[in-house]
Amino acid sequence: MKKIAFLTAGLIAVFCASVLALDAKYTKAYAEDLLKTVDKSLYPAVYKSVITMTTVRAGRNPLSNTFEVLSKGADKSLMKITAPARDKGKKILKNGDNLWMFMPDISRPIRLSANQSFMGSTFSNEDLASSGWEDNYTAEITKQKDTLILLTLKAKKNDVAYARIDMWLDDTTKIPTEMTYYGLSGKAIKKMYMSNIQKIAGIMRPIDMKMDDLIEEGSYTQVKLESMEALESLPEYTFDPTQMGR
Amino acid sequence: MKKEMIGIALRNVFKNKRRSILNMLTFAVSVSVILLGFGMIKGQFDAIYTRMIDLRTGHIKIYNKDYPAVKSTMPLDRVINDPEKVLAAIAGTPHMVAASQRIIHPGIISNSKKKMGIVINGIDMEKEKKILTAYDNVEGSLLPEDGAHVLCGKALADMLGFKPGSGLLLFSQTSGNMNNLVDADVSGVYSIGFDAMEKAEIYVPIAFARQFLDMDNKATEIIIRLENAGYVPQAKKYIQQVLAKGFPGLTVVDWKEENADLFELAKAKMGSFKVMALVFLFLSFFIIVNTMTMSVYERTAEIGTLRAIGFEKGYIMQMFILEGFFLSVLGVILGWILSAPIIYYLNVHGLVLDVMKTASSTAMPLTDVLKAINTPGDWIISGVICVISGVLGAYFPAKMAADMNVVNALKRGVR
Structure with missing residues (x-):
């Protein structure tokens, strides 16, 4: 009996080691390079896109919005709501660390807090506005499962949204498939799934994203990338809060 | 002011009892409403302030500036x-x-x-x-x-x-x-x-x-x-x-500054009550103008006679104003007497509320017992306001009586 137990344990250990053992190429430098590539694989440097966002919360009617997005670099983006009709004309601008919302009924843009939920969704304003992981996080490959690798991002400083992000990605496509966001305590807060990889704006990108809220069971926000077009440039006034009413 | 004038004014008050009682009652109601209203609003906000101090703010807070x-x-x-x-x-x-x-x-x-x-x-x-x-x-x-x-x-x-x-x-x-x-x-x-x-x-x-x-x-x-x-x-x-x-780098804030929004609310509530009190006062004013005008018409011959035997315009006017003054003073005293037991009860015992049921859904914390707060000043102010409105109400009919043509007044009286 003891022998069987010992044999079973040995087999499990060998299996785990074969699954979890990392290739020699997965060094710290490789992980850091991979992080830069991931940033680029998700968004072109300058682009225009259309997305639909649907939020589901237990006991509430689903909330759906369509946005036209103009983005330049990691820190400038303008989102215009095009549907539903009641929200049409609302705009959300990110410029650096600042966020504003413009509503047609109110002439001046209102400042938003990065921590606030974005339009009642599972995403915070910061989730949508932030990219440029390489600036804020160190990367390390901590697991490997066939072509999938787990990139563990750890915050370089304590003023970023998440203390740690676990990102499963396909090493062949360099596209993330699953990301788990952790708080300072090490507890998971949100989980994002990326799927339906298609060629869009020149390269393969995930079309569908789903963010699960781990604080409220069954609540999630689904984002679908309807179209994306890489642009040469966008004028600076596009991201000027004083021009949001135009 | 001559004693006779006071005597005539008082006699006139008691001559038409029904009219005088109506006048006095309107003043009694006005003075009671003002006293009760001020007392309850002050009591309500005092209770809210106390609860806010007890539940949220304490007496003083220190903050970064x-x-x-x-x-x-x-x-x-x-x-x-x-x-x-x-x-x-x-x-x-x-x-x-x-x-x-x-x-x-x-x-x-x-x-x-x-x-x-x-x-x-x-x-x-x-x-x-x-x-x-x-x-x-x-x-x-x-x-x-x-x-x-x-x-x-x-x-x-x-x-x-x-x-x-x-x-x-x-x-x-x-x-x-x-x-x-x-x-x-x-x-x-x-x-x-x-x-x-x-x-x-x-x-x-x-x-x-x-x-x-x-x-x-x-x-x-x-x-x-x-x-x-x-x-x-x-x-x-x-x-x-x-x-x-x-x-x-630090600053001190007391409970009044901490509850500034509540004070604003109290002011607004007191403001809306003042409007209500004004409506009651206007009602008293209007009733006294009306009844005194009636009195002037009824006493045309008497006014004419008084003027004919040498009473001056000012004397006639003072007589009617005095009548308004006495009516409002008596009304105020009646109001004080009628409302005193209620005000005593509300000040000493208060209204018992089941806070867990009734007040729990309000935007402000209430106490189990809502007591009114009435100071001697409230009694005096409410009385003075009513008397002023009574005297003002009597002024116009008094002027009308004083300005009356003596011959025409006597003619109407003969008829």
Whole structure:
């Protein structure tokens, strides 16, 4: 009996080691390079896109919005709501660390807090506005499962949204498939799934994203990338809060 | 003023009893409404202020100078550094019962199936017990010194199905704006009969709040309880002097400044009551104008005779004004007598409210017993206002009587 137990344990250990053992190429430098590539694989440097966002919360009617997005670099983006009709004309601008919302009924843009939920969704304003992981996080490959690798991002400083992000990605496509966001305590807060990889704006990108809220069971926000077009440039006034009413 | 004139005016008051009683009753109602209204509004707001002091604000708070302007956002970057040092420095504050440091910050609480926005209050339980009464009625236990334990309100507990010992998730952003989520449990459920607070305010040990919000040795405020509110000016002055010497970056706010929005509300409510009181006064004014005018018409011949035998215009006018004065004075006295038992009852015993049922859904905390507050000044002011309105009401008919043509008045009287 003891022998069987010992044999079973040995087999499990060998299996785990074969699954979890990392290739020699997965060094710290490789992980850091991979992080830069991931940033680029998700968004072109300058682009225009259309997305639909649907939020589901237990006991509430689903909330759906369509946005036209103009983005330049990691820190400038303008989102215009095009549907539903009641929200049409609302705009959300990110410029650096600042966020504003413009509503047609109110002439001046209102400042938003990065921590606030974005339009009642599972995403915070910061989730949508932030990219440029390489600036804020160190990367390390901590697991490997066939072509999938787990990139563990750890915050370089304590003023970023998440203390740690676990990102499963396909090493062949360099596209993330699953990301788990952790708080300072090490507890998971949100989980994002990326799927339906298609060629869009020149390269393969995930079309569908789903963010699960781990604080409220069954609540999630689904984002679908309807179209994306890489642009040469966008004028600076596009991201000027004083021009949001135009 | 001649004695005869007073005699004639008084006789006229009692001559037409029905009309005079109607006049007096309108003044009696007006004076009663003013007295009761002022008393109840003052009593209601006094009760609310007392409850706010007991449940939320204490008598005095100390903040970072930049905090009050952005208090509604509950920031963690405008704080009191080394609050223990400040507490030691203000230990000699006259008539102070207790002082305690706190951390206030918004967050989210969840039973994992449903989440709700709340305000996290990091407190020193032992000291807070001496400052606020919010912890007097707790099912389960009060907070320990440290650990992920939560004291939540009954209304919130009912909504999320919490009982002492229930597990929960607590989410917020740290001082560096990093998201944080922890497992915690309910140590106790407090009941204060004020839904708005029971739903929104949760309490955690300050040591845990510091760790959860990455706050090191900092606090967002210091709350102070005095023996009673009357000592606030003296204690505030002392603390201001202490802070000016050793902590120039801090400021003192008393309970009145802390509840400024409530004071505005009280002013608005008093304003709307004043409009109501004016309506009653106008009614009294209108009735006295009307009845006195009638009286002038009825007594045309008498006025004509008086003028014919040498009474001057001013004398006639004074006689009618005196009549209005007597009617309103008698009305005020009647009003005082009629309302005195009610006002006594409301001032001494008050209205008993079942706070847990009736007041729990209001936006402001009420007490179990709502007492009116009437000072001697209220009695005098209400009486003076009514008498002035009575005299003013009598002026126009009096002028009409005085200006009457003697021959025409006598003619009408002969007819």
